[in-house]
Amino acid sequence: MTHAVNFEQRKQALAEDLTVQLSSAADEKTKQWFDNYLKGAIEYRGVKTPIATQLVISWQRENDLSQYSTEEQLALCKALVQSRFAEDKFAGIIYLQKFLRKTLSWPQLVSFSADLFELGYFFDWSTTDWFCVRVLDPTIIQHGLAAAEAIAEWRSAQNLWQKRASIVSFRRATQDTQYHSLIEQVIKELVVDDQRFIQTGIGWVLADMSKPYPQEAETLFRKYLSQLSREVIDRHTKHLDAHQELKRLKRSPQLTPSTSLSN
Numbered sequence: 001m002t003h004a005v006n007f008e009q010r011k012q013a014l015a016e017d018l019t020v021q022l023s024s025a026a027d028e029k030t031k032q033w034f035d036n037y038l039k040g041a042i043e044y045r046g047v048k049t050p051i052a053t054q055l056v057i058s059w060q061r062e063n064d065l066s067q068y069s070t071e072e073q074l075a076l077c078k079a080l081v082q083s084r085f086a087e088d089k090f091a092g093i094i095y096l097q098k099f100l101r102k103t104l105s106w107p108q109l110v111s112f113s114a115d116l117f118e119l120g121y122f123f124d125w126s127t128t129d130w131f132c133v134r135v136l137d138p139t140i141i142q143h144g145l146a147a148a149e150a151i152a153e154w155r156s157a158q159n160l161w162q163k164r165a166s167i168v169s170f171r172r173a174t175q176d177t178q179y180h181s182l183i184e185q186v187i188k189e190l191v192v193d194d195q196r197f198i199q200t201g202i203g204w205v206l207a208d209m210s211k212p213y214p215q216e217a218e219t220l221f222r223k224y225l226s227q228l229s230r231e232v233i234d235r236h237t238k239h240l241d242a243h244q245e246l247k248r249l250k251r252s253p254q255l256t257p258s259t260s261l262s263n
Contacts, residue, residue, distance in 0.1 A: 117162035203236030
């Protein structure tokens with residue numbers, strides 16, 4: 001009990017130490033750039049990613065954080081990710097990526113990640129996608145279909161950002177055909193949702209698939225054309241020879257939700 005109380009106090013002090021360093025490293029020009037790019041979706045201090053990464057690495061080393069249990073280090077990550085500032089969230093993600101991801105079992109990691117979403121700690125596309133690319137995507141690649149299927153189950157989540165993560169986490173997995181059937185299952189269930197950040201998540205992953213597997217990606221774009229947004233077709237089919245045709249078909253007055261273009 002005494003150890004738990006002492007760690008809770010130490011956790012707060014450690015997290016505050018890093019956030020103070022992040023705040024000191026901020027500059028107004030960087031803040032303005034992020035604020036303009038994200039259009040106020042999340043508050044930025046104004047710290048560039050390489051600087052934030054180096055601060056996290058130094059913080060881990062100087063405080064000998066490896067002395068703490070895995071559960072305590074995860075609690076540190078959570079303390080950072082729950083901040084309203086993007087860079088604090090990034091710091092927690094960087095720590096998880098660099099010092100914990102490879103040592104955790106995939107069920108531990110997926111469960112911890114689900115908690116972060118369910119607690120509302122991710123509430124914009126930028127930090128959600130950062131988390132997917134740096135933590136969840138590599139977890140799928142490392143652990144295979146079992147981890148992939150667990151993350152894919154989030155397609156039925158109530159939380160918008162967890163739902164987006166169920167598809168965005170498959171970016172690199174698009175390069176491996178063993179995941180293509182699962183990716184289509186996720187798309188099939190998500191595409192009925194016209195929410196922009198669900199649609200663009202699908203588009204991003206199909207765009208990645210279109211580079212190594214253009215025919216497979218084109219087939220999926222055609223199959224779900226009536227349900228995909230015009231923004232997705234315009235922006236995410238650019239690597240396909242059929243780009244202009246798909247744009248034209250999407251604008252066709254004959255295209256309805258029941259139209260089949262899979263042949």
